[in-house]
Amino acid sequence: MNSNRLKLARYPLLLSLAMALGNAQAAPDMVVVGYGGAGQKAQDVAFFQPFSALDQSKLIQSEYNGEMARIKVMVDTGNVDWDVVQIEGPDLMRGCEEGMYERLDWTQLGHAAQLIPEAAQACGSAALVWSVAIAYDTDKLAQAPASWADFWNVEKIPGKRGLRKRAVYNLEFALLADGVKVEDVYQVLGTPEGVNRAFAKLTELKPHIQWWEAGAQPAQWLAAGDVVMTSTYSGRIAAAAQGGSHLGLVWPGSLYGMDYWAIIKGSRHVDQAKRFIAFANQPDAQVKYVQQIPYGPTNTEAAARLDASLARWVPTAPQNLKGALSMDVGFWVDHGEELEERFNAWASK
Incomplete structure (x- = not known):
């Protein structure tokens, strides 16, 4: 077992996912795109940096304002330079029907039962409420x-x-x-x-x-x-x-409503992206996220751990x-x- 898997062993879900998806050999430049500002700063602290350290992989951040046209051009041309995007529910559902996003296998991602209703979608995993x-x-x-x-x-x-x-x-x-x-x-x-x-x-x-x-x-x-x-x-x-x-x-x-993490169809870092989504669904990571910015957690175990003074903003x-x-x-x-x-x-x- 390599050092990467030794670290993953402390997180059973991540380990099982990594085993199922194979060795993490994706290029070290997966691009995750969010809406910037305080929300993305909170994601950096709770998700991006801890995941990169645990996964021993590089993660590059970018920002957008939800422009679906740009994603569609990437998919249509095959020139996909983004990997994981934060996306609103209606845009996720439409894009999933049009084949713009990778479909998720929740038997691999696991723990869908811990998530709030509608969080586990065919092409997306809820990032926040x-x-x-x-x-x-x-x-x-x-x-x-x-x-x-x-x-x-x-x-x-x-x-x-x-x-x-x-x-x-x-x-x-x-x-x-x-x-x-x-x-x-x-x-x-x-x-x-x-x-x-x-x-x-x-x-x-x-x-x-x-x-x-x-x-x-x-x-x-x-x-x-x-x-x-x-x-x-x-x-x-x-x-x-x-x-x-x-x-x-x-x-x-x-x-x-909910925003979702979705993987753009044609991403060159699909396995790494799925590991990231699995990490972001963990209760510990979500509690840390809500402590940074009070959006609603999508994992019910995380919601149960919130202090009352913080919950009032959720x-x-x-x-x-x-x-x-x-x-x-x-x-x-x-x-x-x-x-x-x-x-x-x-x-x-």
Whole structure:
């Protein structure tokens, strides 16, 4: 047994995976791509560096904003220079159907039963549970927003609003602002009338919107006073607040879902990538990740180990789930392309 396997022996799942996949002879330049900012810094501490040390393999990081077109070009041309990508649920499902990602054998990866529902997918393994919520600076807003209706009310709370420059999330928030109940959002959005209603509500706010595209921008804009409130990934705000910033989150009306690790079809480092995913699913690694940035863990054993003071920032904590909306991934798989096209045309006017 070589020294690499001696180290892996302390991690039974990794050892069995390595045995099943054969010796780790992949080139030492696997590229893992995430969304940058505080989230990727946390991944570096909890996943990237410990995995590289344990696996005795090199891992290179890169960043993107979720551009599926770039991945599709890699697959179509066979010029695949990324290996593992962090990806949103709808994009994972569509890409899996189109053959853009390697399929995962969960009998090799193992411990799927420890993961939360929907975490173990045919082409992806959930990396985290995220939430998109309203954030604001508690020092700069005398009256805190309580809902998306407040977010839309520029007379009550004047100033610019930050929203992500995509249809996903925004159509749901627009309907919530227009009085649709959480449990009815996707039923309404599933009709042409509901889509028109959401776009009409967005049009009301459009003159006051500052569009963000990178996950790090909302916290930066709040700190700079560029916006009075913004939609944002909750983990970014939690990390900023833990670092001393006076930023707050509005959990009612938040939307939550999962990001996934996926291996691009044609990757030259598939075995190494699978070992990385197996490592990232371990409870110890996930607890360390949540300690760095409070996104939700996907391993139930990790969730059970979280301290109460940390759990209050986690999207899936019971108190934070009250009034929250679970993303309907199937809806966005079926309708995402057409809605994003309509949104882009609307936003450009």
